[in-house]
Amino acid sequence: MRAAAPWFVAGLIVLTALWAAPVAIPVSFHAGVPVGYGHASPPIATPPxxxxxxxxxxxxxxxxxxxxxxxxxxxxxxxxxxxxxxxxxxxxxxxxxxxxxxxxxxxxxxxxxxxxxxxxxxxxxxxxxxxxxxxxxxxxxxxxxxxxxxxxxxxxxxxxxxxxPTIGGNATVSDNTTDALSFVPNAIELNTSGLHFPVNVTISVQNLGALVHTWTLVPQPGVNITPQNFSNYFAVHPALANVQVPSSGQGTGNFLVAQSGVYEFICEEPGHFQSGMFGFLYVNVPVPPTVTVSTAIVSAWILAVAFGLIGIGVVLAAIVGFTGRFPKPPENEDGHY
Ligand SMILES: [Cu+2]
Known part of the structure; x- marks a missing residue:
């Protein structure tokens, strides 16, 4: 029994490592980019x-x-x-x-x-x-x-x-573009509660870099476009907003939003959308407070720890194998186990 103990311990460590490695622990954290917030205001009341x-x-x-x-x-x-x-x-x-x-x-x-x-x-x-x-x-x-x-x-x-029908209110939304090919923020929340649709939205986009971009908004809520299909999509469904963002400058646009939902916006400059230049406008839909990232990074981290544990187990097993035993277990006061 004493001779088998080290292998049992080493086996346990390896099993622990193998168990940990494939488990995708759901880890979520706040998106690195802060959420943007639009501002809505009622229209000027028409006199009786x-x-x-x-x-x-x-x-x-x-x-x-x-x-x-x-x-x-x-x-x-x-x-x-x-x-x-x-x-x-x-x-x-x-x-x-x-x-x-x-x-x-x-x-x-x-x-x-x-x-x-x-x-x-x-x-x-x-x-x-x-x-x-x-x-x-x-x-x-x-x-x-x-x-x-x-x-x-x-x-x-x-x-x-x-x-x-009249415009139920006005709103302003702002965003930024960067040379890292990203929108900052890439999640914008707009709350129009108390107003009726359509709401007139003014968007201003500041270019924090030198590359030109567009801020192009899909007209339908809940639609996800892809770098492969967006050209065809916009050919059929004209963009709700298409703001040209000049180098180091600011672009502005206006659009009417007719219903609540999540609207995707992208940059139409070649390759930019593909590089991750997109975001979402959440109209009366809360931005999810946390963003679940790929568990690949998490798994890699767990794997590193797991391999560390395996290493310790191997070293421990080697020592035990070399010395032939674990340190003597402490004896009871009366000398019996
Ligand atoms: Cu761009």
Missing amino acids: KTIRVNMTDAPAFAPSRIAVDSGANITFQLANLGAYPHTFTMARQSGAVLSPSWTPTQLDHYFAVNGSFVNVSVAPGRLSNVSWSVPVTAVPLSFEFVSVVPYQFQSGMSGLVTVT
């Missing part, structure tokens, strides 16, 4: 707007076409210039087309089921003010308005409010 709409016995609204901006606060000033009552009744459903062939009952039924944004009855010769908060939208909307007094809509008393 008063829109006068005349109601006549034609019967008709004048004007019958009204254009408003997304999110605006509107006061309709409804003037009944006729001898009959009229209503200003606006549908809640964008794009809904009300049919003049409907009976008054069917028209009432439509509004009873679908609701209305505005529904005001104005007596002959009277003026009525009603306020309306235009929905916030990133796409155009349209709402039909009619008079629900029987047979007025059926006789043509209708109109249309169109809503134009």
Whole structure:
């Protein structure tokens, strides 16, 4: 047993080393390059707007076409210039087309089921003010308005409010390029919470080196392009931003971002993307706090330690083999094991 002990110890060390070597210990640490942060601000509020709409016995609204901006606060000033009552009744459903062939009952039924944004009855010769908060939208909307007094809509008393999307806010993002063919930072976080899309983003890119670069942003979130396919990709999906970064200078650009997500940006100068010149713009997506790097480096480190342990084991085994034994184990006080 005593003779086998050193080989047992050496074997244990080797087994430990072999166990450690292939284990990919997940090691993560903060990216060497700090994360950049964009800054967002709301748009300048549009002042409340008063829109006068005349109601006549034609019967008709004048004007019958009204254009408003997304999110605006509107006061309709409804003037009944006729001898009959009229209503200003606006549908809640964008794009809904009300049919003049409907009976008054069917028209009432439509509004009873679908609701209305505005529904005001104005007596002959009277003026009525009603306020309306235009929905916030990133796409155009349209709402039909009619008079629900029987047979007025059926006789043509209708109109249309169109809503134009507006920019929900502004943001600035900055980045740097280096002659090491890298973006610093290569991860930029932009938080636009509280704003609606689209958000107008101004990007400025400072060149910290002499080589010219581009800061070229993919238009679709969640898309990863490669050095091999990016030319074809941009041919089909025009870049959202393509900032030319002059030597030792600054390039600026502007783009509208329409939705949250992770957008990749690259340098289009030949070979730069391939050399690692790319990064990501995180719109309302937190930048992962840690970046997991290749475990190859970690494995190499563990291998070095493992081989060190093997070395110690071999030396220990050699010593034991040479001297024939381990140091004598300490004896108990009473001399027994
Ligand atoms: Cu470049």
